[in-house]
Amino acid sequence: MHIPDGFLDPKTLIVTAAASAYALKKDADSAKKIMEEKDIPFLGVLSAFVFAAQMVNFPVMAGTSGHFLGAAMLTYAVGPQLAGLAMASVLILQCLLFQDGGLLALGANIFNMAVVAPVTAFFMLKFSKKWFSGKNFAGIFLAGWASVVAASIFCSGELFLSGLAGLKEVMIPMVVIHSLIGIGEGLITVAVCSFVDRVRNIKADGIDNSEKGMTA
Amino acid sequence: MKMIKKVWVYILLAALIIAALLSPFASSLPDGLERVSQKLNIEEKADQGIISSPFSDYRISFIQNDYFSTAFAGILGTLAVFAFSYGIGRMIIQVKK
Numbered sequence: 460m461h462i463p464d465g466f467l468d469p470k471t472l473i474v475t476a477a478a479s480a481y482a483l484k485k486d487a488d489s490a491k492k493i494m495e496e497k498d499i500p501f502l503g504v505l506s507a508f509v510f511a512a513q514m515v516n517f518p519v520m521a522g523t524s525g526h527f528l529g530a531a532m533l534t535y536a537v538g539p540q541l542a543g544l545a546m547a548s549v550l551i552l553q554c555l556l557f558q559d560g561g562l563l564a565l566g567a568n569i570f571n572m573a574v575v576a577p578v579t580a581f582f583m584l585k586f587s588k589k590w591f592s593g594k595n596f597a598g599i600f601l602a603g604w605a606s607v608v609a610a611s612i613f614c615s616g617e618l619f620l621s622g623l624a625g626l627k628e629v630m631i632p633m634v635v636i637h638s639l640i641g642i643g644e645g646l647i648t649v650a651v652c653s654f655v656d657r658v659r660n661i662k663a664d665g666i667d668n669s670e671k672g673m674t675a
Numbered sequence: 676m677k678m679i680k681k682v683w684v685y686i687l688l689a690a691l692i693i694a695a696l697l698s699p700f701a702s703s704l705p706d707g708l709e710r711v712s713q714k715l716n717i718e719e720k721a722d723q724g725i726i727s728s729p730f731s732d733y734r735i736s737f738i739q740n741d742y743f744s745t746a747f748a749g750i751l752g753t754l755a756v757f758a759f760s761y762g763i764g765r766m767i768i769q770v771k772k
Contacts, residue, residue: 460708463721490767499764504686506760507753511690514698514733514749516706523710524702548760556752558723558731614708624715632714636707658682 460614460637461553461568464561468621475617476566482574483547489540498537505533506545508651513549517643525640528610530576531583531603531648536655539581546573567617571610579609594656596649603648604641611637687757694749698733699742 467475494502509529516524529549533542547569553559560568580602587598615630623629705713712718729736730748738744 460706462708464725465720465722466712466717487767490764491770494764494767496768499761499768500683501686502764503757503761504683504690507757508686508690508693510756511694511698511749511753514694514701514745514752516702516704518702518704519707522704524704524706526701526706544763545760548763549756552752552756552759555726556728556730556755557733557748558726558728559733561722562726611707618717623717623720629711629715632711633707636710640707 460571460611460633461550461560462564462571462614462617464563466561466621466623467564467567467617471617471620472563472566475570479547479566479569479574482543483569486540486543486547490544493538494541498541502537502541502545505536506548509533509545510549510552512647513553519636519639519643523636525636525643527647528572528576528603528607528644530572530610531580531599531606531644532651532655534577534580534606535584535599535602535648535652539577542577542580543573546577567614571613571617575613576606576610580606596653599649599652600645603645604638607637607641607644608634687753690753690757691750694753695746698749699745701745 509527509532512527512529514526516526519525530542530546533545536542537545550560550565550568550573554562554565554568583602583605584595584598587601588595591597611633612630615626615633618624618629619626704710709718712721730751733748733752734741734744735748735751738747
């Protein structure tokens with residue numbers, strides 16, 4: 460759901476860019492506290508993985524495709540702040556190198572996919588721990604699903620604020636399609652997170668977010 | 676320590692394999708937002724923006740073959756994102772010191 464240039468009006472561009480800049484500053488501040496030297500390559504490869512996985516569009520329904528977003532997977536692996544930074548680095552290069560998502564709309568795209576999506580996933584993971592016991596596959600699935608749907612809701616809101624369409628007119632189809640894409644997101648998130656868990660279990664040092672990094 | 680290095684190298688390899696082998700077979704149907712903008716008839720409002728990249732649309736402009744064009748763009752992007760994110764991590768750690 461990378462918004463191209465030409466869609467959003469100046470006020471929406473400015474507000475979302477400011478919100479994103481503020482959120483990324485906060486993310487960077489937390490990262491200073493929780494990140495260690497050894498985490499740097501891990502964050503780099505997770506970002507690279509998300510970029511690669513985002514390239515693989517899968518068909519979802521009559522004439523529409525979707526792709527993995529990765530915000531929930533990153534949130535599970537490294538917490539919402541580092542997930543925000545990683546998502547932002549993916550979005551910045553997609554915009555600059557591949558012209559996927561507009562340069563002026565970069566703030567909006569970062570807001571939807573690098574702020575809203577990880578924060579949604581974080582709260583979904585947190586609350587679902589109370590609902591489900593054990594390995595919490597259901598919670599991870601829901602975090603993946605909800606992160607995509609929440610991002611699509613904000614994306615619709617921005618299109619509405621820019622005067623492109625009525626709120627219902629844009630929100631309903633966006634949410635319907637992304638609820639379906641979200642199922643793919645949930646399944647891939649569960650699969651990748653299980654792998655991340657296995658990596659942790661063999662004591663390979665990733666970023667441990669069990670104690671730190673989980674305070675927004 | 677050796678184990679740690681191995682794990683992130685494996686994740687990077689997995690990313691490169693996805694970019695090189697899977698991305699050329701990705702669905703080219705419009706994504707959710709593109710589809711909705713077509714339905715709302717706002718699609719033509721999208722402009723190419725103020726920058727122009729030789730790698731636009733996940734293709735390398737001077738490689739004609741569809742498969743290789745996308746595969747190499749994927750490899751390039753994966754490595755670029757790794758380097759960029761690694762650089763951000765370095766910067767953050769440096770500020771910390």
